[in-house]
Amino acid sequence: MLPVTGAIFTAAAWLVGAQWTAYPPSNTNATYTNPILDGVGADPFVVKVDGLYYMTYTTGTNITILRSPILTDWNTADIKLAFTAVENTSYAYSLWAPELHNIDDRWYVIFTGNVDNESPSPEQDMYCDFNCPAVNHRMFTLESSGSDIWESEYAFKAQLDTYDQFAIDGTYFQHSSGLYHIYSCWHSAYVSWPAMLCITKMSNPYTVSSPLSERLIISKPDEPWEKTPYNRTVNVRLSSNEGPQQLNNPTTNQSFVIYSAARSDNRNYCLGLLELTGPDPLSPDSWTKNNASCVFYQNPEESVYGVGHASFVTSPDESQWWIVYHGMRDYATGWSARTIRTQDFGWDEVTGWPVFPRPGEGPFEVPSGQV
Ligand SMILES: *[C@@H]1O[C@H](CO)[C@@H](O)[C@H](O)[C@H]1NC(C)=O
Ligand SMILES: *[C@@H]1O[C@H](CO)[C@@H](O)[C@H](O)[C@H]1NC(C)=O
Numbered sequence: 001m002l003p004v005t006g007a008i009f010t011a012a013a014w015l016v017g018a019q020w021t022a023y024p025p026s027n028t029n030a031t032y033t034n035p036i037l038d039g040v041g042a043d044p045f046v047v048k049v050d051g052l053y054y055m056t057y058t059t060g061t062n063i064t065i066l067r068s069p070i071l072t073d074w075n076t077a078d079i080k081l082a083f084t085a086v087e088n089t090s091y092a093y094s095l096w097a098p099e100l101h102n103i104d105d106r107w108y109v110i111f112t113g114n115v116d117n118e119s120p121s122p123e124q125d126m127y128c129d130f131n132c133p134a135v136n137h138r139m140f141t142l143e144s145s146g147s148d149i150w151e152s153e154y155a156f157k158a159q160l161d162t163y164d165q166f167a168i169d170g171t172y173f174q175h176s177s178g179l180y181h182i183y184s185c186w187h188s189a190y191v192s193w194p195a196m197l198c199i200t201k202m203s204n205p206y207t208v209s210s211p212l213s214e215r216l217i218i219s220k221p222d223e224p225w226e227k228t229p230y231n232r233t234v235n236v237r238l239s240s241n242e243g244p245q246q247l248n249n250p251t252t253n254q255s256f257v258i259y260s261a262a263r264s265d266n267r268n269y270c271l272g273l274l275e276l277t278g279p280d281p282l283s284p285d286s287w288t289k290n291n292a293s294c295v296f297y298q299n300p301e302e303s304v305y306g307v308g309h310a311s312f313v314t315s316p317d318e319s320q321w322w323i324v325y326h327g328m329r330d331y332a333t334g335w336s337a338r339t340i341r342t343q344d345f346g347w348d349e350v351t352g353w354p355v356f357p358r359p360g361e362g363p364f365e366v367p368s369g370q371v
């Protein structure tokens with residue numbers, strides 16, 4: 001018999017084979033350290049389904065789904081290639097920030113793509129206010145063939161309407177009034193900066209129904225900590241709001257959008273907080289921004305910098321909430337310094353806001369119920 005390792009057993013073998021003690025890998029460790037995946041990784045999105053964790057993140061050229069029973073170690077995860085960039089399309093390059101959402105019993109991958117590999121033609125570039133490599137980024141969706149996140153095949157479904165303007169990091173926002181698209185946007189096609197957060201209404205997970213006149217800017221990087229360097233006064237270059245992610249307080253039902261601010265390629269990247277405080281997500285009066293400061297930010301004492309682009313998931317026993325994010329140690333190398341990390345977080349009993357920890361490398365206690 002050939003020697004085998006746990007990682008090559010199929011899902012079916014694992015599900016039927018309690019005798020396969022090698023998989024899932026048992027983890028009796030009481031602690032873990034960050035990062036949780038070896039190598040460069042950015043824009044992690046994690047979802048838990050039937051006791052297993054699924055992660056997708058930016059690879060640039062494809063959409064990969066990892067599966068692991070252990071939130072704090074993805075190095076032995078199963079790997080599924082869900083999609084590969086398609087030549088000569090508007091999603092031929094820069095497949096960024098994919099996310100997996102279950103809506104109406106199908107899985108939707110929402111992701112960013114680009115037609116020109118960050119090289120717009122001089123004919124386009126001349127219209128931009130600043131150098132604008134990202135001018136042709138747009139949002140796209142894939143749809144699963146069935147209801148199973150892992151066994152399904154993923155096929156291209158549609159581009160999301162962003163009025164032929166810059167769009168990255170799109171996510172779904174689910175509300176009693178319907179489904180919305182929240183993404184990083186510009187004021188107009190060639191303005192280049194600042195990158196803000198926009199919301200539009202959807203009629204289904206692959207169709208935006210709002211006309212441009214209804215598109216609402218819910219946050220602009222107006223605060224000193226949303227610019228880079230912090231307190232920048234000269235112009236709005238590099239000032240970003242991006243990576244929006246819905247987070248609901250399970251006790252109070254408050255709805256938040258946690259987003260990334262400042263700039264992703266340097267140490268100032270951090271998380272900001274918006275709360276939906278009114279009934280209509282398309283009304284400017286419905287959004288309240290925490291204008292005071294970042295809610296999660298660099299920790300020089302532990303050499304953790306540029307923390308952002310987070311998603312949220314519960315511990316195996318559902319008793320804790322965990323933030324999965326990327327951060328840097330050697331921030332001088334910019335984007336290539338990013339690695340994927342996780343820590344638990346709590347909720348403020350008075351305000352209902354999430355209370356994020358200071359980012360660190362640990363060791364930290366493993367998630368509650370992780371075995
Ligand atoms: C458990 O700890 C050992 C020793 O530090 C480490 O090599 C291993 O990767 C850890 N396993 C998990 C699942 O975290
Ligand atoms: C996906 O793309 C990354 C980056 O190009 C590559 O390293 C990886 O091997 C690809 N994954 C698969 C499963 O092909």
Ligand SMILES: *[C@@H]1O[C@H](CO)[C@@H](O)[C@H](O)[C@H]1NC(C)=O
Pocket residue numbers: 087088
């Ligand atoms: C993409 O476009 C190039 C140039 O027109 C062409 O040579 C190539 O065959 C196209 N590839 C596909 C897959 O259509």
Ligand SMILES: *[C@@H]1O[C@H](CO)[C@@H](O)[C@H](O)[C@H]1NC(C)=O
Pocket residue numbers: 224225230231
């Ligand atoms: C911006 O400058 C003011 C005045 O010097 C300072 O108090 C504040 O901490 C700075 N903000 C940030 C985010 O660095």
Ligand SMILES: *[C@@H]1O[C@H](CO)[C@@H](O)[C@H](O)[C@H]1NC(C)=O
Pocket residue numbers: 251252253
């Ligand atoms: C939160 O929403 C759930 C489901 O709609 C409802 O049962 C619960 O009463 C709500 N809690 C609060 C504090 O509004």
Ligand SMILES: *[C@@H]1O[C@H](CO)[C@@H](O)[C@H](O)[C@H]1NC(C)=O
Pocket residue numbers: 288289291292
């Ligand atoms: C910050 O937000 C508070 C509460 O919403 C508001 O009262 C205050 O005017 C805001 N400050 C600035 C400078 O926007």
